[in-house]
Amino acid sequence: VRPVSDAHRSAAAELFAASPDGSFGDLETTYEAVRTFQILGVEKDKGLIGKACKFAAEKLASSSSSPAKDLFHAARISGVLKCSVDSGVYDDVATRLKAVIKDTNSLLELYYSVGGLLSIKEQGHNVVLPDADNTFHAIKALSQSDGRWRYDTNSAESSTFAAGIALEALSAVISLADSEVDSSMIAVVKNDIVKLFDTIKSYDDGTFYFDEKHVDAAEYKGPITTSASVVRGVTSFAAVASGKLNIPGEKILGLAKFFLGIGLPGSAKDCFNQIESLSFLENNRVFVPLVLSLPSKVFSLTSKDQLKVEVTTVFGSAAPPLRVNLVQVLGSDSKVITTETKELQFDLDNNVHYLDIAPLKIDVGKYSLVFEISLQEQEHETIYATGGTNTEAIFVTGLIKVDKAEIGISDNDAGTVESVQKIDLQKDTSVSLSANHLQKLRLSFQLSTPLGKTFKPHQVFLKLKHDESKVEHLFVVPGSARQFKIVLDFLGLVEKFYYLSGRYDLELAVGDAAMENSFLRALGHIELDLPEAPEKAPKPPAQAVDPFSKFGPKKEISHIFRSPEKRPPKELSFAFTGLTLLPIVGFLIGLMRLGVNLKNFPSLPAPAAFASLFHAGIGAVLLLYVLFWIKLDLFTTLKYLSFLGVFLVFVGHRALSYLSSTSAKQKTA
């Protein structure tokens, strides 16, 4: 835990960022923002303040129609920002709030109205609650026997959050009362508070917090809000009630630790609750918590760091004069290193207690330091809570000396060590070795701490990585005393190595939390010659592949079309066409030579007509063949052919029978 720092200021500024129009949201958020900024001392520009004041003033002006809650927040905003509000307006508001107090039996309504009145009073306006005792009783009537409060008379559930609200309201009633409130009633409430603190919860590191007994996710406010409510209530009550509250200092300190333990809050609400609670704890009448913190928990022997301890209030202001003693140093396994009490020196300028580590003679490692705080002045004991002893875990780090590093190959029948090389582990080296399965790899080196003691780092790994398959083998290098030595007998490892011969890269990793020079060194490589894998040898496991290789685009595929059949050149075709036409030319010449005549053509009109039609028919059929070639398909061709065929048979028969009858006549004649 560290006190509130500048980091909180920037976190608060970020969480309560004003919207572009300059407002923080509703009244409650606005109040939380301005209140947090007030506590942390964060400056906001005038424009924002003016906006917020105006926003509050508007609510206050319409007091008769606004609920008590709005008036409460608005009055408090005006209080924090010191806005100027007419006393007439506040008179109206006070009247309205007093009326609410009379009518209601709800705890929240009472809290808002009493709180609003108190805020108005604190701003210098004269407000008196006439029937304070009645109001006090009305609130007290809602308390339960275990120190919790109910929200109103009708609800059965009691709540820790409500208890905080009620205590704050009660303290406001006491402040507003025109006469002393019945002291016996105050004693009863004090007793309630003690009971309430019996229900506090804790972590084992001395952190205390309040939480609701019944966790209902809908109504549930969370430990931060609940604890903040109780802290607000108890500290306000302690401030106005006479006498001291009987609450142990460690619980107050534990609550402070709880709020500091949140660190940087994540939401605006948490931030407000954390900061406001801490501001109440910073200055309260029960106990002011003083927290012991270490600015750093890691100490380097190399840079001779000083052990520094700060004891401050939760906001980091200086504590009263006190002594810090280191009473015990425990090793990592709770072994007591020293119990000699050493007082820490106080540096007034920086407000830190410090101690040189060197005289403690502690080596690198992890330690628990037990500090004891004692206040120098007796009367402070009742004001401040220091928690007595505090245990803090620290790490002491240093440079570890690495030397006598050797690497080499030896034959299996021991003794004969060949090719031992000295290597420097301060930097990457690249030895190149080769071995077969009958040989061994030896690696040895020494480690020692700055104080010359033995040192066993947490991580001492030798890694062999097969170059080709990327299979890795990891060995822990065992150490005894200062010497770390590993002997890899490859005969026993062939199966583990999956019979994979080839180049293996060697890497040595030595690291520890206390070692400032932890390293991962490439040592070089070893060429291994292992026997062939028998059939049943296990296969090496699959290695991770680059995810991108699984996703890239595929290679384009284009279809290979069937190539068209080879054709002779056109000229050749035309030449052969000419050749095929030669016979008809010959045929025609032959006919000419024979002296063809058509004397036998019928001379009578009817036979001549039939003969002409017969030849026209043949011509038509031949023409049809030409058309069939040029454009017609088979079916149309056959259709035409069938008509032509019938026609041809008819005229053919006529023409030919006439020809045969004339030729028969000629023969007989």
Next chain:
Amino acid sequence: ADEGGPRGRRVLVLVDDLAVRSSHSAFFASLQGRGFDLDFRLADDPKLSLHRYGQYLYDGLVLFAPSTPRFGGSVDQNSILEFIDAGHDMILAADSSASDLIRGIATECGVDFDEDPEAMVIDHINYAATDAEGDHTLIAGDDLIQSDVILGSKKIEAPVLFRGIGHAVNPSNSLVLKVLSASPSAYSANPKSKLASPPSLTGSAISLVSVMQARNNARVLISGSLDLFSNRFLKSGVQKAGSKIRHEKAGNEQFVTETSKWVFHERGHLKAVNVKHNKVGETNEPGMYRINDDLEYSVEIYEWSGTSWKPYVADDVQVQFYMMSPYVLKTLSTDKKGVFSTSFKVPDVYGVFQFKVEYQRLGYTGLSLSKQIPVRPYRHNEYERFITSAYPYYAASFSTMGAFFIFSFVYLYHK
């Protein structure tokens, strides 16, 4: 799915301690700021239920309950897995207190956490130097996956703080990706006890944060560290040991915002519409192509940006013309307005083909489009009619026909 987005905005947040709600509020606020409707529940809430009347009540799940031994109500490991199988997304964060239940869910998602319950990731070289911690379990991780779609286009400059347990992903599982890997010097072991045997997870094989995208595009992010999402890590500065550069703010905020955008489908979700194909020079889609036709194919692809569908720009979308195996595989060119198109010649093989777009890219949802189309051979009258090399045959037959015609006169009427 409002405004046409691929995912709804109802997210169930399961925590094992309601304090997580405030300790991780910055992360939740970033989700809420992006319009998600978060429902916080304790993991052992007896009224817990993921669905009602057969309808899922949520679109996403944030499981920030590492130590919970069993869920309340009707929820158990199987119902979480069914939720993912139904195409919903999940962010799961574990830490060193991870229960068997959480480990079991992670295992089902392809991620194996170190079985040693005491183990944490330790790195004595790449740790974050802080004043408060000295055991080197606070890792400053900077080995991030090179993927703009998962991590956003803005480079994450500062290291990402991580404290928790490591896990391994099965190399044969192509659905799981390591988003944040450990450095070569890291190892997973119990920092409090001496090591006797080599740790099972070492070096860059350790994954700190992994993502899984299932085949149904459900996305899961698994982190071995719940603190990674915490306000403390989001707001804290970071200085890597041995480095002089101090970053005012760790990379966590950017990392969790960007990865959660990815998980909840605000990025990297593609949709394809208007798949069209036609013959070159025509606009109507034919019912059938003939071999050797020239065709044009186009598809519009858009990416969801969280608020609207934006044209997707890439140069690696490919279409296949497929029958048993791809006959044509061609990369589509884009006009940068979402339209991807190409043209090619139908192969001279007839049968029933498919236009297939199988687009699987790292981090993007997969697109799998297919459209069936038959391809027919030439009809009998679609072949070439006047072949020059056949002219001698034509000439021969027509000259024979001519001679026959003349011969018929000579034969019949010659005297």
